[in-house]
Amino acid sequence: MRTRRGESPLAILAGKYLNLNEDERELLGSLDNQPRRIARNSEVVREGRAADNLFVVQSGWLLSYTIMPDGRRQVLQVHLPGDIIGFCDMPLPSFTYELKSLTDCSLCMLTHGHIQDIFHKTPRLTGFLLSLMMVDQKTHTDRLRVLGRMNARDRVIHFLLSTLVRLRMIDQAEGNIFDFPMTQFDLADAVGLTNVSVSNALSSLQEQGALKRSTGKMQILDEAYMREAVSFINRFESIDISWFPYLPPAKDK
Amino acid sequence: MRTRRGESPLAILAGKYLNLNEDERELLGSLDNQPRRIARNSEVVREGRAADNLFVVQSGWLLSYTIMPDGRRQVLQVHLPGDIIGFCDMPLPSFTYELKSLTDCSLCMLTHGHIQDIFHKTPRLTGFLLSLMMVDQKTHTDRLRVLGRMNARDRVIHFLLSTLVRLRMIDQAEGNIFDFPMTQFDLADAVGLTNVSVSNALSSLQEQGALKRSTGKMQILDEAYMREAVSFINRFESIDISWFPYLPPAKDK
DNA sequence: CGGCCGATTGACCAGATTCAATTAGTGTGG
């Protein structure tokens, strides 16, 4: 188990929504054990592999994506520390996407048994995990709106904002500055553009003073303007996990 | 409760994945009680309304969508009979989209209590509902791929195919023919195009003999070609709900 | 220092949008 300081990102996340008791803390900690180190730019999962386990991201960034028949790529999700990868694949026989590390990563492998354990033992954590999944679903519908109806510039804006708020959730943004290990190719494939359009959008935003780039870093200078431009909604702000039924009242809180 | 014949669409769906026992059948039936009739083209939910209930579609088609600041629309989901609307909104304080009926509909209103009841009483149904939600998530990521990387023609193809397989799940497609109450504006807003592009795509597909339209109906003539064109995956084919842990073994089966 | 990958920039092209006019189809009311 981990100490309060230097908590795992998933625990940090959980701590924002509920006051973990000792049992829950331990159970959540069991998800974080024995992390596996993954080098930058490695294939973690190839499409078609049996979906009999999940990953919890301890550190590092990853991408899940599909390849189109013509070779182009669509990034389905950017995975940050604290993310649970593969939750939604549990009812499916195999992964239907590729998973690649952008940076050196530390991943914990879970079996379905780990999840089932939580479902059996702690309704509060179950509710928390399911809520996370539902919010995930929401961010996907937000992206549908982005890919379906936004121009290049707004797509990039929306992507940066959603990355920023996610990093803040796990205390990995220093104000408006954060590490940004994605190339413009990666970003393009995430928002359905080409690297050229992304370059143009970023340059234009920088020129207008909305953001600032330095190698591997991103700084959002005019967050208000950007939020306004894309009607940004922070889905993490308003999660309420109390919808999930649980029998034993939590010990603390 | 309903008879086996004339089952509710949700029960038909459930029956494809598990052999319901009497208790489960009754509990599922409780979701289908007292349907509310909704006229064609009415607003069922306006954005911002408290998300304290869910809907189960008994009959009819609905759209959930968001409006962009410039007035354009992005359809987030087309809801068919058997769909549960609002599941993912449970952890959120309010709906974040509009819900409109395309046809006359029959909807059952559920409270969070109904869902909690199922979660308490039957692990198998819980697993089924959660699996449905996860598959829903998968279809959303499929649509990301569509909106991010496909041209007009393929977007339309993908949409029609996914509608077809969903209708088949609830026994509402006669072979390759199905009712299709959407306008080309609706379809356009679902796949991120304009009505003009949709018209062109449909005409071209019809001319090439891949489909046939008559008023309010759609017929897929060359399903194999269309599946190939978009690398279509039927997410419903391969669901396995046994991942979900449950204590008491089911009585039947 | 050289090689490589990523970012930038420009010219040209293509697919989709916009705008507009026409046709078809649906439903209403006389």
Add this chain to the structure above:
DNA sequence: CCACACTAATTGAATCTGGTCAATCGGCCG
């Protein structure tokens, strides 16, 4: 049953955003 109104679908022309292709620049690493 027909005329009218309204909505949806079709078609064409002009426009525009973003894609494609290509050349250059820049930084990082061995």
